[in-house]
Amino acid sequence: MPSATNKTLQPPLARPKTNFRWFVMALIGIIWVIATADRANLGVALPYIRKEFSLTNTETGIIISLFAYGYAVVQLPIGLLYKKLGASKTRLILPLSMLLTSLFTGLMGTVTSPFFLRIYRIGLGLSEGPFGVGSLNVLNYWFPAKEKGTTGGLLQAATKFGPLMVPVICVAIAEAFGWREIFYLFAIPGVVLSFVWWILVPSSPSQSRFCSPDEVAYIETEQTPATSRKKIIQLTSSYRWGRLDKIIRSKRLKPLGTVGEVYTSWNIIGTALAWGCMSGINATMMAWIPTYLVNAKGFASIQMGFLASAPFLGSVMGTTLGGLISDRLLGKRRKPCMMVSTICTTLLTAAMAFAPNNGIYLGALLYLTGLLIGLGYGGFSVYPMGVTTKEAYPVAFSLVNFVGQIGSASIPLFIGIVLDASSWDMAFFFLAATSVLCFFLITSLDEPVDDTMVPPE
Numbered sequence: 001m002p003s004a005t006n007k008t009l010q011p012p013l014a015r016p017k018t019n020f021r022w023f024v025m026a027l028i029g030i031i032w033v034i035a036t037a038d039r040a041n042l043g044v045a046l047p048y049i050r051k052e053f054s055l056t057n058t059e060t061g062i063i064i065s066l067f068a069y070g071y072a073v074v075q076l077p078i079g080l081l082y083k084k085l086g087a088s089k090t091r092l093i094l095p096l097s098m099l100l101t102s103l104f105t106g107l108m109g110t111v112t113s114p115f116f117l118r119i120y121r122i123g124l125g126l127s128e129g130p131f132g133v134g135s136l137n138v139l140n141y142w143f144p145a146k147e148k149g150t151t152g153g154l155l156q157a158a159t160k161f162g163p164l165m166v167p168v169i170c171v172a173i174a175e176a177f178g179w180r181e182i183f184y185l186f187a188i189p190g191v192v193l194s195f196v197w198w199i200l201v202p203s204s205p206s207q208s209r210f211c212s213p214d215e216v217a218y219i220e221t222e223q224t225p226a227t228s229r230k231k232i233i234q235l236t237s238s239y240r241w242g243r244l245d246k247i248i249r250s251k252r253l254k255p256l257g258t259v260g261e262v263y264t265s266w267n268i269i270g271t272a273l274a275w276g277c278m279s280g281i282n283a284t285m286m287a288w289i290p291t292y293l294v295n296a297k298g299f300a301s302i303q304m305g306f307l308a309s310a311p312f313l314g315s316v317m318g319t320t321l322g323g324l325i326s327d328r329l330l331g332k333r334r335k336p337c338m339m340v341s342t343i344c345t346t347l348l349t350a351a352m353a354f355a356p357n358n359g360i361y362l363g364a365l366l367y368l369t370g371l372l373i374g375l376g377y378g379g380f381s382v383y384p385m386g387v388t389t390k391e392a393y394p395v396a397f398s399l400v401n402f403v404g405q406i407g408s409a410s411i412p413l414f415i416g417i418v419l420d421a422s423s424w425d426m427a428f429f430f431l432a433a434t435s436v437l438c439f440f441l442i443t444s445l446d447e448p449v450d451d452t453m454v455p456p457e
Contacts (some may be wrong), residue, residue, distance in 0.1 A: 017214035020143045022196040024201055025151055028135050029158035031098065031197065034189045035128055036162030039067055042121070043163075043287045044170035044308070047294050048179035052208055053114050061118050061416020064287040068409030070125025070131075072402050078130045079398020082137055083391060087288045091203050094134045098194035100127035101455050106187035109180035125281040125405075132300065132401050136381055137394045141204050145385075149332060152382035153323015160315030160374060163286050165306040256388045262396045267387050270445050272403035274338075275380045277438035280411025281345065281402040281431050282373060285311050288414050288427075289366070296424050297357050310363045311370030318374025326379060334379035334386070341376030342439035348372060350432040353425040370387040380404070386448040 042049075042064065052058060069337050078093070106125040111117050139151050173182045205211045205219050244250075289311065293304040322337045330336055348369040355362055384396040411434065416425045 017218070018212040018313030020208060020210040020215060021205065021219060023210070024142050025154060026136065027193075027197065027201065028138065028156060029161075031131075031193050032158040033154060033162040033165075034186075034193060035098070035101060035131060036040055036103055036159045037166050038162075038186055038190065039124065039128065040163040040166045040286050041105075041170050041186055042067075042108070043290050044167050044285075045174065045179045045182050048174055050291075051085045052179075053117075055114065057416040057419040058413075059114065060291075061413040061414075063114070063121055064283075064395060064416070065409035065413040066118055066121040067125040067128075068283060068405045068407075068412075070122040072125075072405035072409065074126055075133065075398040075402035075405065078133050079381060079395045082133060082394035082398075083259070085389075092198075093130050094138075095194040095198045097127060097129075097131045097134065098190045098197070100192075101131070101188045102190035103127070105183055105190070107183075109183035129405075133394050133398050136397055138201070140385055140390055140393050141369070144221075146327060146332065148385055149334065149378070150323045153319045153321070153326075153378040156319035156374065156378040156381070157316045158366075160312045160319060160370070162307050162312075162353035164312035164316055167194075167290065167304070168306060171291050174326070177357075191322065210350040244330075244333070244336065245447070245449070248333065248339075248447040249443075249445065250333070253387055253446060253448045255392075256396065258390050259392075259395055262388065262392055262399065265387070267406075268384060269395050270441050271275060271383055272400040273378060274441035274445075275400050275404035276407030277434045277441070278342070278345075278373070278377065278380065278407075280407035281349065281434060282315075282377070283408035284412045284415050284427075284431060285366075285369070285373075287387045288415055292424060297362065299359070303359060307363050307366065310366035311373075314367040314372075315374035315377070318371040319378050322375040323377075323378045323382075325386065326382075332386070333443060333447055333449075334383045336378060338376035338379040338383075338442050339439060341372055341374075342435050342442060343428030344372035344375070345369065346432045346435040346439070349428050349435060352431075353428040369394075383445075387446075402429050 046060060046064075050057070057250060081093075101124060104120050104127050107120045107123070108117070111120065135155070136152075139148065139155065143151050170182050173185060200210075202208050205216045253267075256265055256268070262268055276451070287396050290304055290308045293299045293307050300445060318341075322341070326332065326334050348365065351365060351368070355365055380400065384400060386391055388396045411431075415427045415430070418430060
């Protein structure tokens, strides 16, 4: 029988290291699937809505764009609010945003005129607007630096999974019940998930009863490099990716910590402008491709549903792959995938102008377009994490997302005007030119590097 002395010498049972951060990632992903489905379902419902309300292409473009304008209005104030109050005092924002998004989604099914379509579409954008900055801020606090590219890619994949499912589901609902039931049914999941989030996810890992001390330590120590990030050191020739680093302008950068520094940094402004271009292309694919397939190519609703899903199937794979490549193969470098993505997007959107009325060809082309847009898509949200402090990141991403949503609103609206005045060919050439502009903006940015990207001497 062991003595009392021996009992006192026995170490306490250690709590196993947990991986609760990946549950948080999964929950954010599921919520984003629902949120993007709530915004994408309009694209599939549009052929039915246009028939009922006799809308022109320009009027349709306005309705499409109002969501993004509403979304954009929220970005700058919500970013400043997150920085001023901190994560702990802004915890209510995410679940409240989900609830309001579901409310306006359901209201879309009750409209009796184009006027209410516009009002509820703006309301949807205003309601969902805080969620982008908030969810990425959660990932910035809940994951170490070496996993942020992967999580950013997974998050962007989730934003494409919603539009991937939407066409087939929405067509089935519309054919069985009517287009209004699309919005009624899509409003339900967000209500449930808002309560799940509030109950299970606190402001930080250290406040979670599901995170072990080892997991908290892993997250926090990886977020802060061993050497001071505030010290500016010149780029040397010792990087293991020497030639690539010269091409992508790799530099040691002082992290941006104040609102003034963020708002005057070309790295943030250039990212915002580039994100505006790419977001506009993505929003056009989401909103106009179903109409293109029905009106320009003559596909029936069921065929359209499957083909309209193709770019988002590609995007799910592309964004996931892009995050893994930037983290594991490129040592947290974000620009290479972003640059390759824009080059390929230019070629593929231009190719759409010459696409025949062939379902297999169009499906393959739309899939590849989504895949290669997605390859660099996650980089736009993760890149600012490398050039800012954690506290300043919400301000930086809110600026990036503000300009991104202006692009998401303006480019689909412009496409509607082009279609009324010209043709689909001109619309696709415009998207290709937008991608070229995006490429040159990305090349002008600095690629931030730290000690983990440099081999030991």
